[in-house]
Amino acid sequence: MAVAGALLAFGAVSAPAHAEPAALSGTVTAADTGQPLQACVTVYDLSYSWVDSACTDDAGHWSVASTEAGVAYKVAVQAFDGKHVEQWAGGASSFENAAEYVAPATADAALALGGTISGTLTRADGSQGYAWIDVSKLDSGEIVGGASTWDGTWSALVPSGDYVVSFHDGSASQYAYGSETREGATTIHVEAGRTAVVDDTMLGAATVSGVITSDVDGAPVARACVEVKPYPVVPDGWGQGYGCTDDTGTYSIDLSAAGTYTTLVTDPEGRFVAEYNGNTTVAADAAPFTVTHGATTRVDTSLAKASSITGLAVDGKTGAPIEGVCPDAYVGHNGGFAQGQAPECSGSDGRWTLRGLGKGDYALFLSGAHHTSYMAGTWAFKADSQATADLITVGAGENKAIRNVKLAPGGQLSGRITDPFGNPLEGAWVSAEGNTGGRAGPGEGRYVAQTDADGRYTIIGIPAGDYTPVVYAVPWGNLAPEWSGDADTPTDATPITVKATKTSTFDAQLGPAARLTGTVVNSDGSATTEPWDGSIIAADGTIVGSFDVWGGNSFASTALPGGEFKLQLENPDTGQVVWYDSASSSVDATVVPLARGEQKQITIHLP
CATH class of the missing domain: 2.60.40.1120 (Carboxypeptidase-like, regulatory domain)
Structure with missing residues (x-):
């Protein structure tokens, strides 16, 4: 990466060591009276990273000296009189719209007199307890104020304007007054220096409960887990509630919103097949039900006995059993990860078991647990992809043993990751397969590692082949992901060849993020x-x-x-x-x- 030019243009990473310090200072006053205010300021760089903070003296004056000449900053200002609203120097209400001040500079702020929204929130049963409240602008939806309460009373200071108020008590959410949707909310008008009172009563949780039993003998199933999902089911979509059964097979889940839902029941122990409401394993065939606030909807499910696959993981050369090899099942030659599977990794005898499967055809992938094995992962049997793997067919409730799966030694990838100034970068993630983790979060993937305090990492057990690895820091941080060869995408990356029992190197110096x-x-x-x-x-x-x-x-x-x-x-x-x-x-x-x-x-x- 071309570091110097990018950093100066970016203005978000500390300037080189020879940069001269230059002060930012200013005065905070009340816009309605012109009088100085007791307030504190926080100085941020243009990537929204904290730089410095200070509070005003009796004359409303503040100053910070750690800022650097020629570098742009933004300044947040907060008064502590309970009357004047927080804003950014220059009069903006958000970081995105705030004025930039290139040090040395004066950043004065005249804080507007705010208004107050306050009230009492009562639960559906008449009690008061913990809840949090959001106040958002009517036109944009931007949240400008908030509060929490333990006794039902609350108050928030906001700029004058029109707002919508929402309440959340952990089991239900709603808008004032008594609305499940923002469209049905009442507009709350707030004037400077005045108080708008918003009292409301929660609608009450929408509850789903039931009993999970076994198809085999009707006995209750303990430790099964139920996820309530919006209907129709969206693949990989969010669930609205989650809970597991007790020893009597009973569960109960409170939802924050009424609506139409279905359930997905899974067994973490792999005794039973994962099943949607309506006695089906197919999401599109799930049966819906409706829940309403203040009421309980009963949804019982009877689960079928699961199938399992077991076998031995052995060294391809010596035939010796391999400990710590874990199985994953995928549906057919092109389907996704089999739902509800419960893998058991191999012990010292090389025996692994995969439970929780329904009847069907599966492609198996076996690899070292937690990236600790030097043996390369493989598709059964000796295939290089799911599309070419031998499919394992299991019947309903069948426990199937398969022939030994042979693994061969893999190669390893190691290197050192640094920041724009060459300093070691701790906690960065490196993926040999070039995956950034996506919504699943950092560290996802088969062949990944995280850098140590010296910026170094090693990934072991990688199958021989060509790779375009990527390194990325904290997704919400200030450094951009980078693929091998200082590339912005895998297509532009320089391939790195990994050979069995050999070590390949991938070093990178990360630059500022867009x-x-x-x-x-x-x-x-x-x-x-x-x-x-x-x-x-x-x-x-x-x-x-x-x-x-x-x-x-x-x-x-x-x-x-x-x-x-x-x-x-x-x-x-x-x-x-x-x-x-x-x-x-x-x-x-x-x-x-x-x-x-x-x-x-x-x-x-x-x-």
């Missing part, structure tokens, strides 16, 4: 009130980043490389997929160009 921030609006320009999962996709189809729209309509992406990207949004509740900007397909999507280290703000319009 980032996207913005808002999502409906076709009429109003703020969306629906949740969206966002994926940021490079020209070669690689998902290089993500963002969430939840509890408002604003978003901020994970750390991104430079490049040209398309943005896909999926509604986790309905499965609807849209593309930026107001497109229904990737072909019609608008491309977003980003330079390395660039910070860009956009508005995503839904069709």
Whole structure:
């Protein structure tokens, strides 16, 4: 990477050691009276990383000396009189819109007089207890204030304007007054220096409960787990509630919202087949049910006995058993990870077992547990992919033993990861297969490792072949992911060859991250009130980043490389997929160009 130019343009990483210090200072006053205020300021760089903080003297003056000449900063200001609202120096209400101050500079702030929203929240049974409250702007959905309560009373200071108030008590969520949806919420008008009172009563939890039993003898199934999912089921979509059965097979789950749902019951011990409501293993065939606030919906399920596959993992040369090898099952030659499977890794005798399977055909992949084995993972039997693996057929309730699976030694990948100034980077993730983890989070994948305090890592047991590894730091941090050869995508990466029993090297110096921030609006320009999962996709189809729209309509992406990207949004509740900007397909999507280290703000319009 070209470090120097990118860093100076980015302004988000500390300047070189020879940079001269230059003070930022200012005065905080009340906009309504002009009088100085007791307040504290926090100075951020342009990547929203903390730089320094200070509080005002009796004259409202503040100063920090750790800022550097020629570097841009933003300043957040907060008063402590309970009357004047927090804002950014220059008058903005958000970091994205805040003025930039290039040190040395004066950053004065005149804080507006706010208004108060307060009230009492009562639970459905008449009691008071813990809850949290969000106050969001009526037009944009931006959350500008919040409060929590243990006794039902609450209060929040906000700028004058029109708002929507939402309540959450851990079992239910609603909007004032008594509405399940934002569209049904009452507009709360707040004037400067005045108090708007918002008292409300919670609607009560929508509860799903039932008993899980065995198809074999009708006996209750303890320790089975139930996930309540919105209906129709969205593949990999969010569940709305989760719980497990007690010794009597009974479960009970409180949902925050009424609606139409189904259940997925799994057995972590692999005794029974995973099953949706309606006695089916197919999500599309699941039976729905309706839940309402303040009521309990009963959903019982009877589970079929599971099948299992077992075998020995042995050294391909010596035939000796291998300890610590774990099995994974995939459906057929092109299906996904088999739902409900419960693997047991091999012991000293090389014996492994895979439980929790329904009848069907499976491709098996065996690899070392937690990346601790020097033996390379393999598809049974000696196949190089799921598409070419020998399928293992099991009948309903069958316990099937298969022939030995032979493993061969793998190679290893090691190296050192540094920051833009050559300092070791601890805690960065390296994936030999070039996967950044995505929504599953960092560390996902078969061949991954995390760097130590000296920035060093080693990945063992990698099958021989060519790889384009990637390194990425904390997804919400300030450093961009980078593929081998200082590339922004796997397509542009320089392949690294891994050979059995040999060590290959991949070093990298990470540069500043690019980032996207913005808002999502409906076709009429109003703020969306629906949740969206966002994926940021490079020209070669690689998902290089993500963002969430939840509890408002604003978003901020994970750390991104430079490049040209398309943005896909999926509604986790309905499965609807849209593309930026107001497109229904990737072909019609608008491309977003980003330079390395660039910070860009956009508005995503839904069709």
